[in-house]
Amino acid sequence: MEQFQYIETDLVVRLSHGDEAAFAAVYELYSRRIYYFAYRFLKNKEQSEEIVSESFLNLWVNREKLDASYPIGPYLYTMARRQTLNVLRSIATSKAAQEKLWLWFNEAHNETEEAILVADLERFSEESIIKLPQQQQQVFRLSRRDGLSYDEIAERLDISRNTVKNHLVRAVKTLRVQLSRSHLSIFLLIAFLLQKK
Template sequence: MKTLAEFPDTDLVLRLKAGHEPAFREVFELHFRRLYNFSFRFLKNRAQAEEIVNDAFLSLWVNRGKLNPDLLLLPYLYTIARRLALNTLRDIATSQKAMDGLWNQMEKLSNETEEMVLLNDLEQFTENAVLRLPAQQQLVFRMSRYEGLSYDEIAERLNISRNTVKNHLIAALKTLRNHFDGSDISYFMLLWTFFFK
């Protein structure tokens, strides 16, 4: 035996199709709670569930001319609510993914900016220290660390012995280490800047 809910809403649908607002209000009062509970199970958010139900009823009203009087309204409304809830879930997921991506990008840019500022400060501090070296040590240091030349290449360019190049570089590094030890910047940072660039 069929229950009342299983009989087609023929009279109600015909009145709805004719634009009869009391019929729409009747459908709304009859099915709002069920659609709300259905939507809430999807979204777990009261405001969003209510918005889904309101949008489902709006869609019903806008498309009332297409209704089939021989079919039940509730399954039709469930289908609309389900589609809207799934769209909302997809939008939330996309929005969350976009926010996560934006946050990661901002974090990356922030880290890069911070590293760039620190590196610039370190380079400026190092350059000030290098400028205090004797001229020959300064020249050897720059050729070795900035130009990447070997001891032999520096010796050939400056017309000095390989041993002299080595001694100048050792003295320069010792002076720089003392300069860095006297500051808040560690000698390791100096080495990192020049050897791992």
């Protein structure tokens, strides 16, 4: 986990100074994810590839403004989201279609963003998760990795819904303490996950 953060911080510093090799490494790390993010909404290969190109062009143009203390992934996803939304808006011709599109996009984006955030949280915090008590680990994984609701977890583990909630709240609090020296993004991810239910 720390090694990944060190590598990403190093890449951001080098990129901000115009290092093309660092830019290529960031592209290798995130381009496929950005492509699938855009494709989930656009269902169009060329448009999704264009979103990737625009996102990375934007990243290169604004490289000097990058802050090495923040991860680069959320920055790229934010740019990709804006560009994807602009493409979708240009497709919608009537006001009603635009309103419908906006509602659908926000719903779909929240699901996709949550999946991305959960994936990032798992990557950064797996070592902390395995330190949790066994039942907290199990509840946390069923909720955040498998996407089960409190009721589904309660039924599967043969415990009450309230017990599920308590285990999840305790797990998130423990992770917050264990990750207190980690990247700021981890706190944002945990806060997001805590608000989910």
